[in-house]
Amino acid sequence: MLDTPTQAQAPGRPADDRVGIWLVGGRGSIGTTVAVGLHVIANELAAPTGCTTAGDAFVGVPLPRFADLVLGGHDISATPLVRRAGQLADSGMIPPRLVAAAQAGLEQADREIRPGYDPATHEGAQADAVHRLAADITGFRARHGLRTVVVVDVASTEAIPEDRPEFHDPDLLTQVLADPDGVLLPASVITALAAIESGSGYACFTPSAAMTLPSVRALADARGIVFAGQDGKTGETLLRTAIAPMFVARGMHVHSWAGANLLGGGDGATLADPEAVRSKLASKTRGLRSLVGEHVVAPLHIDNVPDLGDIKTAWDHIHAEGFLGSRITMQTIWSAYDSMLAAPLILDLARLLALAERAGVRGVVPELGFFFKDPWGSDVHDFSQQTTELHAWAHATAARVAATTTTSGQSEAFGR
Amino acid sequence: MLDTPTQAQAPGRPADDRVGIWLVGGRGSIGTTVAVGLHVIANELAAPTGCTTAGDAFVGVPLPRFADLVLGGHDISATPLVRRAGQLADSGMIPPRLVAAAQAGLEQADREIRPGYDPATHEGAQADAVHRLAADITGFRARHGLRTVVVVDVASTEAIPEDRPEFHDPDLLTQVLADPDGVLLPASVITALAAIESGSGYACFTPSAAMTLPSVRALADARGIVFAGQDGKTGETLLRTAIAPMFVARGMHVHSWAGANLLGGGDGATLADPEAVRSKLASKTRGLRSLVGEHVVAPLHIDNVPDLGDIKTAWDHIHAEGFLGSRITMQTIWSAYDSMLAAPLILDLARLLALAERAGVRGVVPELGFFFKDPWGSDVHDFSQQTTELHAWAHATAARVAATTTTSGQSEAFGR
C-alpha cells in the first residue's frame, strides 16, 4: 500500500451496488490506465491517489466502492489491453510491477471490450450500429448483474463536423439514422445514442460533438438518463482555471495568456491533425475568456512531438497589468503523463454518476463541471468554485439517497 | 484614464468620511508607491488597477473614496518622497509621467511624515516614544478633520526577537516601557502601541513581532481598536495559496514545493540579513504546510541580487504524486515589481478597516486574512476561500453600516 493521505478503508456497501464502467475507446491510453489502476486499487495494491472522490471531502457519501466497479467497453483497435499496458510500462508511464500485478484484471476487462463503431468501414443504416452498441452495453449489465452502467467516451478526438439540419431536429436525426445512405454522423454521436438507448449514465471526456448536438441532447433528456461533459480538464486548463481567479480577485487586468503544449503518444498523433485540434483549442480557451474577459489575447498551440511520448509539457505565459500600469508576468510549466491525470477522473465520474442515478437525478449534472474544460449546464469555470459546488452536490445527493433508503443495512453503506 | 475593468465612478459619500492612512515606513518603496498612486487615482489620472476593493464584488459597499484618503506617516529616513519617487522612476518601476503628475501630492504627503522611532538612537523611557508617536497621529487626525486613521506598518522587516516575559504580560510590558533602562522592544511593538494609544485602526504588513506579542494584543483588545495582519501576501505566497488547493481537490499528494526568490531594492538589502529573513521565511512556509500537509519538503531561499532592482522573480518547483504513483511537476515563475503589488493592498486595507470601524467592528478581523501570508485570527490560507470570506464580510459589514444609518444623504454613500 502506498502511503497517501486520501486512502481510507471503505465502509460496507449494499451487495447489489455493482456498477459498470463502459469505456468507448477502452483500449486507448486512458482506457488502459483505467484498467490497470482499477485492478490494483480494488485489490488494495495501490492507493487511489489522484481520485477526487477518495478525498476527505467525500467521507459519508455512499459511492460505489472501487472493488464494485466492473470494466467493459468499445474500441476499433484490436491491440489487447495487456499488450498496450506493456507498451505504457516500457515508455515509463505505468510502473512495470503494477502492470504485472494487474495482468488478470486486464485480461478480464479485455474480454469485455467489443468492436466499436468505425465510420470508415460502416455499412447499412446507422440505427443498426446504435442498436448493436446498445445491446453490447445491456448484455454487459445483465451478464454482471450490475445496478447501472456509466458510459464514458474516451475515444480519439474528432474533427468538428459541419453543421447539418439533423443536428437540431430529433425527427430528422431519426430519419438519417434509419436511412442506409444517410450522411454519416460523427462516431461520438453514435456512442451517445447507444448510451441513451441502453439507459446508461453517460460522460463525455472528449471535445467531440456527442451530446452537444441539440437533437441528441433532446433524446437524452427525453429518455431521462443522467449525463455530464465535456472534455476532461486535466492539465493546462485545470491550472488556468485555478490561477485566473486570483488575478481577478486582486483587481489585476490580464492582457494575454499564451500557451504552448508539447506531447507525443496517441493523443499527440491525433492532435497533429489540424482539424481535430480545432475542437480541442476552442474548448481550452473558452473557460479562460469567461474568467478574465473576452479581451484576452490567448494564442495557443498543441504540437505533436513523438519523442516526448506520453508526457505532456505545457508552458503558459501570462501578462497582467497591476497598480499604475505595472507589468506582472507569470509563467507556468506543467509536466505530467496525461493519461495518469485523466484515468482517476474516469473512476470519479463513474462513481458520481452512479450515485446520481441511485438518487434519481436525471439530465445534465452541472456540478460535474469540476471535471471538464467545457462544463455542460454551467458557466462556472473557476476551479475553486467548482470544487465547492461539487462537494455540496455530492452531500446533497447523498442526502437524497439516504432519504429514499430505510433499511439499516443500507445506511451502513455511507462512507468511502 | 487607463482602460481597466475595475474603474467605476464612485457614488457620493458623506462629506465627513475623510480617512487618514498613517504609514510607518512611509518613505520606503511601498510608502512612496502608495503616495504616487493615491494622488493619481484620486485625481483620476490612473485607474485603481490592482486594488481589490475597486472590483465589481465591492459595488454597494460604502468604502471611503480614494479622494477622501489622506496620507501621513513615520520614517527614520529623511529622503523626501519626491526624491525617492524619482529614484523609483529611474529604476523603471513607476512611470515618470505619473511621478511628475503626483509632485504636489508627494510634497504634501512628505510634510505629514514625522521622524519615526529609531531603536538605534532612542534615549529615555520607551513610553515617551509611544506617546510622541501617538501624538503625531492624533495631531494628524485633528489637523485634517479625519473621521478615523488607519496605521499601516510598512517599515523594514525586523529580526525575530528572543522571547521575554514582558511579551506575555501587559503589566510587565507597561513596567518595561516606563523604565528608562528597560530592554528595548522591537520597533514594530512601539508602532503598534502608538496605534493603540491613538485609538487608530491598525494593519501589520510586515512579518515583524508587532501585535503577535500576547501582551500587546491584550492592550489592543482592551482599547477596542480594529486590526488585521500579518505580512502582505503579494507574490509567491499568493500564488501558492491559489494553486495548492487544486492539488488537494484532485486527490494529488504534494511531496515537495521548493522556492527561490531573487530581488534587489531596499527589501532585498534588508533580507540579505539572515536574521531578518528568518521571520519572512517562516511566514511564507506556514500557509503552504497548512494547505498541503506538514510532510511537504519545502526548501525556500531569498537572495539579495542588487542588480535586479525592484523586480522580484520567484521560481517554484512543485512535485506531486498522482494516479498509480505517477510524477507530476509544476513550475511557476513570477516576476513583478514587489511594491506595485503591495501598494494597492495598503489602500484596500485602509478602506476596509475604515469601513469596519464605521460599522463598530472591534478587535481582529480574520476576514482580512485575504491580504496576508500569516492571517491573524484565521487558519484559512486557501486564497479562493479567503476571497469568498472577504466578499461576504464586506457586504455584511456594509449592512451593519446601513442599519446604523438613517438619513437619506448617508444612504446615498453606498457604492464604490
Place this chain on the structure above:
Amino acid sequence: MLDTPTQAQAPGRPADDRVGIWLVGGRGSIGTTVAVGLHVIANELAAPTGCTTAGDAFVGVPLPRFADLVLGGHDISATPLVRRAGQLADSGMIPPRLVAAAQAGLEQADREIRPGYDPATHEGAQADAVHRLAADITGFRARHGLRTVVVVDVASTEAIPEDRPEFHDPDLLTQVLADPDGVLLPASVITALAAIESGSGYACFTPSAAMTLPSVRALADARGIVFAGQDGKTGETLLRTAIAPMFVARGMHVHSWAGANLLGGGDGATLADPEAVRSKLASKTRGLRSLVGEHVVAPLHIDNVPDLGDIKTAWDHIHAEGFLGSRITMQTIWSAYDSMLAAPLILDLARLLALAERAGVRGVVPELGFFFKDPWGSDVHDFSQQTTELHAWAHATAARVAATTTTSGQSEAFGR
C-alpha cells in the same frame, strides 16, 4: 558614463575615416534605437555595451570610431525619429534621459532619411526607383565627405516571393527593371540593387529575398561590393547556436527542440501575417538542423501579443537522449527588448564592413555569419566557432590594412 567592461578610449583614426550607415527602414524600431545609441555612445554618454566590436578581442583592429559614423536612410514612414524615440521611451524600452540627450542627433539623422521605395505606390520602371535610391546614397556620401557608406536593410520582413525567371538571370532582371509594366520585385531587391549601384557596402539584417536571388548576387559580385547576411541572430536563435553544440560534443542525441516566441511591437504586427512569418521561421530552423541533425522535431511558433510591446519572450524546450536512453530536458526562457539586441549589431556590421572595404575585401564575407541566422557564404552555425572565425578575420583584415598603410599617422589608427 556607464560602468562596462568593454568601454575604452579609441586611439586616433585618420581624419578621413568617416563612414556612413544608411538604414533602409531607418525610422523603425531598430533604426530609431541605432540613432539614439550612436548619438549617446559617440558623445560618451553611454558605453557601447552590447557591441561586439567594442570588446577586448577587437583591440588593435582599426575600425572607424563611433564618433566617425554618420546616419542616413530610407523609410516609407514619415513619423519623425524624435517622435518614434519618444514612443519607445514611453514603452519602457529606451531610457527617457537618453532620448532627451539624443534629441539633436535624432533631428540631424531624421533630416538624412529619404522616402523609401514603396511597392504599393510605385509607378513607372523600377529601374528609376533604383536610380533614385542610389542617388540618395551617393548624395549622402558626398555631402558628408564619407570614405564609404554601408547600407543595412532593416525594413519590415517581406513575404517569400514566388520564384520567377528574372531571379536567376541578370539580363532578364535588367529587362524587368526597365519595363514600366514589369512584375514588381520585392522591395528588398530594390534596396540591394541601390546599394550595388551606389557602390556601397551592404548588410541584410532581414530574412527577405534581397541578395539571395542569384541574379542580384551576380550583379553584386560583378560590381565588387562587399556584403554580408542574412537575418540578424539576436535572441532565440543565438541561444540555440550557442547551446546545441554542447549536446553534440557530449554525444547526446537531440530528439526535439520546440520553440514559442511572443512579441508585440512593430515586428510582432508584421509577423502576425502568416506569409511574412514563413521566411522568418525557415531562417530560424535551418541552423538548428545543421547543428543537431535533420531528424530533429522542431515545431516553432511566433505569436503577435501586442500588450507585450517590444519585449520578446522565447521559450524553448529541448529533449535529448543520453546514456542508456535516458531523458534529458532543458528549457530556456529568454526575455529582452529585441531592438536593443539588434541595434548594436548594426553598428558592428557597419564598422566591420567599412574595415573590410578599406582592406580591399570584395564579395560576401562569410566570417560575418556571426551576426546572422542564415549566414551567407558559410555553413557554420556554431556560435562559438563563428566567434573564433570573426576574431581571426578581423585581425587578418587589420593586417591587410596595415600592409597597405605606410604613413605613421595612419598606423596610429589601430585600436578600438
Place this chain on the structure above:
Amino acid sequence: MLDTPTQAQAPGRPADDRVGIWLVGGRGSIGTTVAVGLHVIANELAAPTGCTTAGDAFVGVPLPRFADLVLGGHDISATPLVRRAGQLADSGMIPPRLVAAAQAGLEQADREIRPGYDPATHEGAQADAVHRLAADITGFRARHGLRTVVVVDVASTEAIPEDRPEFHDPDLLTQVLADPDGVLLPASVITALAAIESGSGYACFTPSAAMTLPSVRALADARGIVFAGQDGKTGETLLRTAIAPMFVARGMHVHSWAGANLLGGGDGATLADPEAVRSKLASKTRGLRSLVGEHVVAPLHIDNVPDLGDIKTAWDHIHAEGFLGSRITMQTIWSAYDSMLAAPLILDLARLLALAERAGVRGVVPELGFFFKDPWGSDVHDFSQQTTELHAWAHATAARVAATTTTSGQSEAFGR
C-alpha cells in the same frame, strides 16, 4: 541496437589493449550505472549515447574498445551491484530490461569490488591502508592481464579539510602516513595515494581534496602517473560554461547568475550536509567567475529533496545588461538523471587516460578539463574552447601513439 548517431563499429585493436577501470565508490549511483552501461554497450545491446569519445570527432583515435574495459573498485558499502541496480531501475532511472540484460556483468564486476578505506573504522598507520588499496589494484591488473588501470574517484563528496602542514610537504605527509596516531587524512587522499603507489592513471570526479594537496600532487608527479580532475561537469555547470561565452562575445555585461538545484538520491543526501556542500558550491562558481568576471553576483543553492529521487533539476536566472543599459534575462531549467550524465564520462576518462598512458604522457592532462568543473592544469572553462582543445589533444596523442607503433597489426587499431 538503439538508433544513435554516434554508434559505429570499432575497428580491430591490439589483443593486449585491455584496460581496467577501478572505481572508488564503485557501488554508488554512478558506479552502478557505469557497470550496467559498460556491459550493455560492450555487448552491443545499447549504443554509447552520451559518450564523448564515441563521437565522430574521435574517429581515428586508437582508444580501447568498450569491450576491452574491465571493471573493479573499492567501496565501503556492501550492497551488491545487482541490488543497487534494481533500486535504480525501480526509481525509473535505468530501464529494467537493461538491468536484467546486465545481470552477469554486474555479478562479475561486484566480485572485483574490494572493501574501501573507511576513516570511521580505520586503525593503525594510514600507510598500511594505502598499501592494501594499491595491492588490490595491482592484483586486479595482474589477474586480468590488463595493459593499465585507470582509478576514478566517484566516492561521496567530502567536507573541505582544515589546512595542515603535511598537505604541503611530501616528507611530512610520509611521516603522518607512517604514524599509527597520525591525524586522519581525507579518504580521497588515501585513494589518490593508492593510485600513485600502484602506478595507475587517475581521474578525480569529485570535488574532494585528493590531488589538490600540493604534497600529494608532488608524489604523483614524482611517480610519473597520468591524471586529470576535478569534479565532473555534467549539468548546470556544463550549461553555464556553454552559455556564458555567448554573452561575452556579444559585449553584454552579465550582472548576476543565480542558481537553484534540487535533487534527491544518494548525492542529495550527502549534499544535505552543509560541510560537504561547501566544496561543491565553490567548485561550481569558480568557472562562472572566470568567464563573465569576478563582479558577478551568483547566489547558488543545492537542496536535498528526497522525493525527487535521482532526477536533478536546476534553475538558473541570468541578468545581463545590453545596449543602452537594457535588461536581458535568460532562465534555464535543466532536468536529468545525474548519474546518467556522469557515467559515460567515466568511460570517456578511462579510455582517454589509457590512450595518454600508451602515448607516454605523464602528469596532469589539462585538455581533459572538458570533463571537469574545476579543471586541473588549465584556466579554460569555456566549454566550446575545451571541446576544441580536447579534440586536438586526442588526435595529437593518437599521432604520438602511431609514431611509436610500427607493426601493421597495431596500426589497424586506429578508429573507434
